Amino acid sequence: MGIHSKKKGLLVVLSGPSGAGKGTVCGALRTYAPELVYSVSATTRKPREGEVNGVNYFFKTRQEFEEMIGEEQLLEWAQYVNNYYGTPREFVKEQLEQGKDVLLEIEVQGAKQVRERFPEGVFIFLLPPSLKELASRIRGRGTETEEIVRHRMSAAEQELGEVEYYDYVVVNDRIEDACDRVRSIITAEHCRRERFINDQPNWLEGM
Structure with missing residues (x-):
């Protein structure tokens, strides 16, 4: 008969301080691990040009979101800049x-909420190689003032305590290596x- 290969999927939560490279690693995983499904968030903000409901976001009215x-x-x-953002439980469950x-x-902070509601998930904390490199990455965006950089670094040091x-823990030194580590964990x-x-x-x- 043999052992059946059917298995339930995993919810893999990738988190870490701003500047650790979460978005970059997740973007690279679309190539390195195309079998992964990327969670689609719900939001009350208006769709931008080219965005598709159910692909980029689940676009909701404020009333619909508050009912959720x-x-x-x-x-x-x-809630961010007068709009709601969140992760629909039903999409993930399906x-x-x-x-x-x-x-x-x-x-x-969002990861803490997910752990409370879905403790069976796999929680991965993405780290920069050093605080110096973290500050360099934040400055490298070219969109932050030095005051904001200092504020983000202070927040990041507090978030590091949540590890x-x-x-x-995955150290994001090279994107390829970080992706390999995430896949190995899965x-x-x-x-x-x-x-x-x-x-x-x-x-x-079945044996």
């Missing part, structure tokens, strides 16, 4: 039940005894 909050349909949510791994790129709440998590037993409760009968 009240009905606990979001893994996390926040992908996981199909056996697909879902990647969620999110800030540290103890994550399952894994492979290892699928091989965890607990997940195997949960996904294959009758595994012995």
Whole structure:
């Protein structure tokens, strides 16, 4: 008979301080790990030219979004510049039940909300090689004043203290290496005894 290969997908949460390179690593993973599904956020902001509902975002009215909050349909949510942003629980659930791994790129505070509502997720903390390199990356954007850089660095140092709440740490020194480490973590998590037993409760009968 053999052991069935069917498995439930993983929710992989990639987080870390601003400037650690979360967006860059996730962008590269689209090439290195095309099998990953990227979580689509819901928002109340208006669509920009070329954006597609259900692809770039799930575009919601303010009333619809607040109903989602009240009905606990979001893994996390926040308000930024008078608009709501959040991660719909149902979209993630559907992908996981199909056996697909879902990647969620999110800030540290949002990751804490996700852990509270979905503790079985895999939480990866992305680190810069050093604080000096982190400051260099923030300045390299060319959009921040020195005062804002100092503010971001102060916030980043506080966020670094949250590393103890994550399952894994990946240092983003080279993009290719960081992507390889993330993929290795996903492979290892699928091989965890607990997940195997949960996904294959009758595994012995299949041998």
